Amino acid sequence: MKDYQKLEIMMYESKGFRKNKIMDIFECTLGDKVGFIKKDIYNFSSKYKRSRIEDGDANATLAVLKDRRDKDPEFFFDYQVDSEGRLKNLFWCDGQSRMDYQSFGDVVVFDSTYRMNRYKMPFVPFVGLNHHRQTTVFACGIVSDETVETYNWLLCTFLRAMCQKKPKSIITDSDNARIKAIRQTLPGTDHRVCSWHIEKNMKKHLHFSYLELFRSFIYEVCSCSVFESKWSSFVQKYQTNRNKEWLNRMYKKRRLWAAAFLCDKYFMGMRTNQRSESLNSRLHVHLDGFMSLFDLLQHYEVCVSDMRRRESELDTIASQSWPVTVTNSREIEKAVAHIFTFANFKLVQEQLHMVSTFDIGEVTLDGNCTRYRLISNVIPGREFYVEYTCLGSNSDIKCSCRKIQRDGIPCKHIFLVLSQAGVTEMPKCCVLQRMSKNAKAGLPSVRKSDLHVWTKRQSRYHELRSLGSELFDLVSGSDDRFAEVKDYLVGEIKRQKSSSKPANDAPAPDRGGSGSAPEPRAHALDPNVVVTKGAPKGRIKSFDEPPKPRLCSRCRQPGHDIRTCPDEPN
Structure with missing residues (x-):
């Protein structure tokens, strides 16, 4: 060779x-x-x-992360070691992930996957949905156990990396430690449990004859009082000694999975952790259980690079073309096609198709506000109310179905009212920037809380960076203001460099990890093989599934006894 x-x-x-x-x-x-x-x-x-990895798998991995931080000023990583000096927990995210979080970090999927490295340490990605409704990665972690303390450290480190910007909503599985950690670290964040995990456990504990009735609790929207009444009836009729404990646990967590308590929450239409599974499925390609942490890190970077390449391809397509209009509301549909990406436009187009299923029953005027009562011509008795305030460019429109608050997509009721009012342009209040083609046009950051202590210089540095980010976003849309700010910054930089007096005798802020990540230790021993809750092995049997019959070792037929079977083995 x-x-x-x-x-x-x-x-x-x-x-x-x-x-x-x-x-x-x-x-x-x-x-x-x-x-x-x-x-x-x-x-x-x-x-x-x-x-x-001659110097150790952990040391080689940390060396790679430190090299990434030297090359990417916005790269962030942190880790913990145990009492023996072995690597315990690891967290990292690059500059692109942190920028993506500023644009798409409103909904985060927080899940773990197993059997991905030789130490059996769970791999914990933080993922979300970008403007093309594709999976985007915000950060990753590798942990040695699944306790509340470990998840608290992971979430606090995640907030440090993201400048304390908390997500609006978060989706996880039904793990109790993870639920408790989110409640402690993200108290103001809406939280829901993955419906796929609920259905999986539902088939284990309930008979198939009333599975559909239980599914109505997960997906059918109703008031909280109606849910309590239906649940009481369900328990009285179908509770057994076998499922009593599980039903009690589900009732205590009802605010995390029942549609009655989640119908007004913002989750962009996501009910499951399939976005995390999408990343995991890519990672599992060419993956074996003996992979080192060093190889896992490189494998992860290859997968994320491929995901970002696909996103850039869709960005190019979206910027150079738009879909064909097919509905009767051609003018408003054409305006929508120029704003939303293709994936989000399809969802909006579905709402435009259903505009004809409603009629306007009553119109009430109150100053600048017009209130519309919409009546369904398909389902008798169903009606919604839309309030439209026409103030030119600052127009406001709200619907009682609250679809735009839940999914970020304007509903068919809003489009019917806009069509009735003769509006041909999409009001700004109906467009979330994270759904549009220019979702990444501006990235202002605002700090609202602080979970760690900084030096005085670091605090000033981060405050100026946050203000500068917001200023740059505001002036980037104007040529005159852009030139004015640029000239001022260039002149100020020259003046500061030519000044003989230093600004401060304190050490310069750590450019890696927003100045908050500690300098990595010189050495860390390889972690021990850990015992985790693990992924389920094999298919989960349902409640009424009979046991698999044993086959005779001679004739290979079920129900035969080898002592009385006349057939000879093949």
């Missing part, structure tokens, strides 16, 4: 290619003149991987 071939193999290894794929690439390019066989690639790749 020649040196240049070894370099090519190392390059493909760093990009996450498997050995079989590397061999296929060489065979396609060089045919039968490769000069080595597949076993040579396996041996060289294994030797190369071992050489990268």
